[in-house]
Amino acid sequence: MDEQNLLWLAMFGYMLAGMAAVANLFIHRSWDRIIMTLLSGGVLLHALSLGLRWQRLGHGPFISMFEILSSNLWSLTVAVTLFYWFYPTLRATAAVTLPTLFILMAWLMETSPADTAIPPTYDTPWLYVHIGFGKVALGAVLVAVGISGIILLRTLGQVRLFARLPDSPRLDTLSYRFMALGFIFHSLMLVAGAIWSLDAWGRYWSWDPLETWTLHTWLLLALYLHLRPLFHPPPMVGAFLVWATFIFAFLVFFGIPFVSQAPHQGVV
Amino acid sequence: MGQKNAVSTEGGASPNPSQNDQATGNDHASRNWISWLVDKAASLKFSLAVLLLLLGGLPLSAQGLISATALLTVGGGLFIINLAAALHHHSTFHAQPGLIVFHTALMVLLAAAVVSRLTYFKGAVELTQGEWFQGVAQAEERGPWHSDRLRELRFSHEGFTVDYAPGLKRGATRNQIRWLASDGTMQNSTIGDDISLDMEGYRFRTTANKGFALVLLWIPIDGSQPMHASIHLPSYPATLEQVRHWRIPQTGIRTKATLLLDEVVVDPEQSSQFHLPRRYRLRLAMGDGSVHLLKEGSRLHFTEGILVFEGLRTWMGYRIHYDPAMNWLLASSMTAIFGLAWHYYRQCMRNRWDDDQGL
Numbered sequence: 001m002d003e004q005n006l007l008w009l010a011m012f013g014y015m016l017a018g019m020a021a022v023a024n025l026f027i028h029r030s031w032d033r034i035i036m037t038l039l040s041g042g043v044l045l046h047a048l049s050l051g052l053r054w055q056r057l058g059h060g061p062f063i064s065m066f067e068i069l070s071s072n073l074w075s076l077t078v079a080v081t082l083f084y085w086f087y088p089t090l091r092a093t094a095a096v097t098l099p100t101l102f103i104l105m106a107w108l109m110e111t112s113p114a115d116t117a118i119p120p121t122y123d124t125p126w127l128y129v130h131i132g133f134g135k136v137a138l139g140a141v142l143v144a145v146g147i148s149g150i151i152l153l154r155t156l157g158q159v160r161l162f163a164r165l166p167d168s169p170r171l172d173t174l175s176y177r178f179m180a181l182g183f184i185f186h187s188l189m190l191v192a193g194a195i196w197s198l199d200a201w202g203r204y205w206s207w208d209p210l211e212t213w214t215l216h217t218w219l220l221l222a223l224y225l226h227l228r229p230l231f232h233p234p235p236m237v238g239a240f241l242v243w244a245t246f247i248f249a250f251l252v253f254f255g256i257p258f259v260s261q262a263p264h265q266g267v268v
Numbered sequence: 269m270g271q272k273n274a275v276s277t278e279g280g281a282s283p284n285p286s287q288n289d290q291a292t293g294n295d296h297a298s299r300n301w302i303s304w305l306v307d308k309a310a311s312l313k314f315s316l317a318v319l320l321l322l323l324g325g326l327p328l329s330a331q332g333l334i335s336a337t338a339l340l341t342v343g344g345g346l347f348i349i350n351l352a353a354a355l356h357h358h359s360t361f362h363a364q365p366g367l368i369v370f371h372t373a374l375m376v377l378l379a380a381a382v383v384s385r386l387t388y389f390k391g392a393v394e395l396t397q398g399e400w401f402q403g404v405a406q407a408e409e410r411g412p413w414h415s416d417r418l419r420e421l422r423f424s425h426e427g428f429t430v431d432y433a434p435g436l437k438r439g440a441t442r443n444q445i446r447w448l449a450s451d452g453t454m455q456n457s458t459i460g461d462d463i464s465l466d467m468e469g470y471r472f473r474t475t476a477n478k479g480f481a482l483v484l485l486w487i488p489i490d491g492s493q494p495m496h497a498s499i500h501l502p503s504y505p506a507t508l509e510q511v512r513h514w515r516i517p518q519t520g521i522r523t524k525a526t527l528l529l530d531e532v533v534v535d536p537e538q539s540s541q542f543h544l545p546r547r548y549r550l551r552l553a554m555g556d557g558s559v560h561l562l563k564e565g566s567r568l569h570f571t572e573g574i575l576v577f578e579g580l581r582t583w584m585g586y587r588i589h590y591d592p593a594m595n596w597l598l599a600s601s602m603t604a605i606f607g608l609a610w611h612y613y614r615q616c617m618r619n620r621w622d623d624d625q626g627l
Contacts, residue, residue, distance in 0.1 A: 117437040120461045166622050174621040180612045187605045191598065199462040202473035202589045203390065204597070212330045219323050223316065230312040 003056075004113060006049035007070065011105050013042030014077060018098030025095050025161045032091055039081040046074045059118035062131055066111040069254070072135065073104045079139025080146070090174075092162055096149030097142055107254075121200035130192040137185035138253060144178035145246045147171050148239035155236045172235035175242055176228055183221040190218060213252040220245050309349050310357035318346045337385040337411060344378040351375045366611025373604035380596035386413040389470070389590035395425040396481045396498040397581035401472075405588055418588070421467045423447035425584050428460070428478065430542040432534050436505055443474045443584055470590045477585030478542075479504035480527055482550060485576040486516055500583045501527055504542070505534045519572050524553040527580070528561075550577050 001009075017038035020031045050061050050071060061067035080097045083090070151168045153161070165171065193211075194204035205211060224241050227233060233241075308314060325339040351371045355361055361368050391405030403419035410416075424446045431439030441460035447467065449455050459465050465472040482499040495517050501510040510527035530547035534540050550562040560568055562577040 117433050117435070120438060120440050124462055170622050177612070177616060177621060180608075184605060184609050184612070187601070187608070191601050191605070195598070198594075202464055202471050202587050204591075204594065207330055207336060209330070212326055216323065216326060219319055219326075223319050223323070226312055226316055226319065230316065 003049040003052040006045045006052070010042040010046035010049060011073075011108070013038045013045065014073075014098065014101065014105065017042065017094070018102060021091075021094035021098050025092060032088075035091075035094060036081075036084060039077065039084065043074065043077055043081055046070075046077070050074060057115060057117075059116075059122070060128065060131070062127070063116035063118060063122070064112070064114065066108065066113045067116065069104055069108040069111060071131075072138065072253070073101060073108060075135035076101055076104070076139055076142050079136075079142055083143045083146070090147065090150075090165065090171075092165055093143070093146030093150060096153075097146035100142070100145065104254075124196055124199050126192055126196035126199060130189055130196050133185050133189035133192055134253070137182045137189055138249065140178045140182035140185060141242075141246050141249060144175040144182065144242050147175040147178065148242040151175070151235045151239035152243070155239075168235040172238045175238065176225075179221065179224060179242060179245070183218075183225055186214075186218055186221060190214065210252070210256045213256050217245070217249045217252050220248055306353050306357055310353035312354075314350050315347075315354070318343060318350055321346070340385045341382050344382045347378050348375050348382075351378075364611060364614075366607050366609075366614055369607030370604050370611060371607075373600045373607055377597060377600035377604055380593040380600055384411075384591050384593035384597060386411040387415070387590075387592055389414050389416075389418065389588065391418070391588040392475075392585060393588065394477075394500055394583050394585045396483070396500070396583045397425055397427050399498070400424040401586075408588075414590070417468050418470060418590075421448075421470060423465060423467070423472065425582075425586075426456075427544075427582060428474070428542070428584055430478070432505075432540050432542065434536065434538055436534065436536045438476060441474050441478075469592055470588055473587045473589070475585045475587050476506070477503050479507075479583060480510060480544075481581045481583040482512075482525055482527065483578040483581050485578055486519075486573055487576065488518070488573040489571070490573075496578075498581070498583070499525055501525075503585075505536075516570075516572075516575065519570075521570060521572065522555045526551040526553070544580060544582060548580055 017035045020035050020038065024031050024035070053067075054060055061071040076097075080094060080101070083097075084094055087093075148171075150162050150165060151171050154168055193214075197206070198204040224245055227241065228238060322339070322343045325334060325343060328334045329336045329339045351374055355368065355371055355375075361371070388411045389408065390410070391408035393401060393405050393407075395401060401421065401423050403421055405418065426444040426446055428441060428443035430441045433439055442458050443460045445457055445459060445465060447455050447457065447465060450468065457465060459472070460474045480501045482501065484497045484499070485494055486497060487494045497514075497517060499512050499514050501512050504510065510529070512525050513522070514525050515522045528549045528551055529545050530549065531545050532540075533545050534542055550566075552560045552562060552568065554560070562568060564577060564579040566577050568575040568577075
């Protein structure tokens, strides 16, 4: 089976898992094992697809939009799967996180999987470190988004669906911790990116659009982390802020490199 | 107490008790005022205000509406005051070593960022093959406190190769250079891509901006000194049409110089390497409509002098970067991240998320 078919199969698994996670809320039968199998199987097939492409092209999946979306879909699904595995009481969050990933899947299907070549400035281990930290950061924020989604759905009146989950203040605390984890890895991503940039282009920071907006994301995360101990906002407000930060980070991670004339991509 | 009063009186302070009370009152008021100021400067609300200032200022700085140096100096300075006051004022920090490490490192980071913006240098220079860098950048941007040691630096561009994959996808660049070390010895190196030439804290890096240079000699008919000229044609192979308008120095003679390549230099269909071609001609179109085709060594006679086409060389565009605070930035940012991670780890280990009501 070729890499493209493996990818479709993996995405099919993710979609089934997402639909099952949503259905699980309404049907009082536990499909946890099925969802876990679909997620794990999808992640493995997707990893195989990415690996085959990596081996064929000789570089990691981070040059074209197709590669960036595909590798982030994989890393974010890994984050969701690990959370699903380690936090069995909070598996209902998959009903929020997996449908969120449907956006990436739909976008991925629209992009061209054409082969890419690695620019010479991308041939450094710091690039992998930079990207790896970024993926962990976004994964942690996505998990926080899933937890916050439950708080927001409860606020919207869907209390019965999540009756067996811990109360919202506790969920808010856990969400805050994942945001803090995201902040730490986002900071590491910035530092590793600066080292790569210095190696590749001779400067560690140049205020290009991607750098500037990534710094905005970092400041937004810092703002969120300060707001909670300062104002003790109710869980609903905290959850809203998590979602706002995620949407902003999502647009920066996936939007800026492809709408700007001179992001990282423009200075290869 | 009595002794203190006696000393106080002997020291020239007012013997009037009411004046002493007033002085103590003023002292208290001044202390209260300082305490109020430190309290405000140490508050999280002040941190929030500075964060908002930076959040608001960054897009304006990115648009070029305000200077990044001013933003970082003001915002960074306020942040340093906030962090220092918070560390001094809030006893909660003393029980949280991770937060002390984080905030102290953040202060150093901000101070380093301010120093960086005040002393940095960014520039660019193009050198013809065989030409020496004379310490002057052709385009530059510098912090107000930059001490210019660039003038003392010397290196020469001695030629380069660039690998290309099919589709004109640029690969490795290898640029041979000679440079004058600080001990006065001449050194030979190869730089390119992630390998820079580092001299006195200045980093010189090759760029994708490079190409062919037409080297010409102008011999004035009036017997004055002959002049060498080098015309840098547009970056190749980014621009395949190698044309440049040019005026012969100290004359009114204008020409349109076109390099005609009689061989494939970089083949877009297969893997190849940028190199100087062996077969080429120079086409000079003059203002009067005449056209001349010159080979290497050809001479062209004008009433004002003789133009000699000495041949084709390469030129390379270099980016120059200087930042003395770079290592401090890296060390402090890593320490800050470590402090933060330590803090959150301790918090998570101390309280389970499902046992407490918040961090």
